[in-house]
Amino acid sequence: MINMVNLKAGKIYLRPIELKDVNSNYLSWLHDREVMQGIATSGYTLENLKVYVEERLNKQDVAFFAICSKDTNEHIGNIKIDFHDKQANVSELGLLIGNKNYWGKGVGYEACRLAMDYGFNTMGIRKLYLAVYENNLNAKKLYEKLGFKLEGTLRKHVMADGHLYHKYLMGIFKEEFK
Numbered sequence: 001m002i003n004m005v006n007l008k009a010g011k012i013y014l015r016p017i018e019l020k021d022v023n024s025n026y027l028s029w030l031h032d033r034e035v036m037q038g039i040a041t042s043g044y045t046l047e048n049l050k051v052y053v054e055e056r057l058n059k060q061d062v063a064f065f066a067i068c069s070k071d072t073n074e075h076i077g078n079i080k081i082d083f084h085d086k087q088a089n090v091s092e093l094g095l096l097i098g099n100k101n102y103w104g105k106g107v108g109y110e111a112c113r114l115a116m117d118y119g120f121n122t123m124g125i126r127k128l129y130l131a132v133y134e135n136n137l138n139a140k141k142l143y144e145k146l147g148f149k150l151e152g153t154l155r156k157h158v159m160a161d162g163h164l165y166h167k168y169l170m171g172i173f174k175e176e177f178k
């Protein structure tokens with residue numbers, strides 16, 4: 001992983017994720033139906049989660065942060081800049097606040113602002129993109145608030161809880177990040 005510093009905002013800070021963060025706390029988020037309802041990934045165990053994190057720690061073009069509470073230092077979620085396309089200079093932003101006690105308090109917004117600033121201004125990325133599912137309204141609103149624009153819709157493309165939902169593709173250029 002590229003060299004990363006700690007980044008601070010109001011309620012939270014970001015620090016580089018470490019292999020020791022792959023523990024029952026992190027794993028419990030991935031087995032929580034409510035947390036995962038807008039995310040396709042499933043079936044994680046401590047072993048394959050370790051492999052997943054380790055793969056990213058070994059990549060020079062990935063920034064993978066643990067989101068931590070400033071008050072308690074508790075690891076409450078993750079945010080990462082991943083899947084870098086070197087030629088086009090675009091990367092994907094991924095966000096997961098696993099500790100639901102921290103939902104709706106501006107943590108996602110703060111974490112994204114910090115990571116986006118890092119991606120655009122330290123890593124020099126030209127554009128960030130992400131995918132968000134139709135059933136994840138809170139996430140879509142968050143990304144709109146951050147300035148992401150809807151770039152396309154894969155219609156009835158993902159299955160969650162027995163229903164088919166659209167998959168929205170959203171993106172933001174460096175110049176659009178204020």
Ligand SMILES: CC(C)(COP(=O)(O)OP(=O)(O)OC[C@H]1O[C@@H](n2cnc3c(N)ncnc32)[C@H](O)[C@@H]1OP(=O)(O)O)[C@@H](O)C(=O)NCCC(=O)NCCS
Pocket residue numbers: 034035036038039095096097098102103104105106107108109110131132133136138139141142143145
């Ligand atoms: C979706 C998620 C990232 C939102 O994070 P959060 O910290 O709760 O969001 P914030 O409190 O920063 O809210 C920012 C904006 O998002 C929207 N939003 C977030 N939670 C909301 C809620 N419960 N109800 C309505 N709007 C909500 C609002 O527009 C809000 O802005 P506002 O407070 O000015 O109205 C978080 O719930 C999460 O990690 N969920 C599980 C994993 C996931 O779905 N990740 C995204 C995959 S694309």
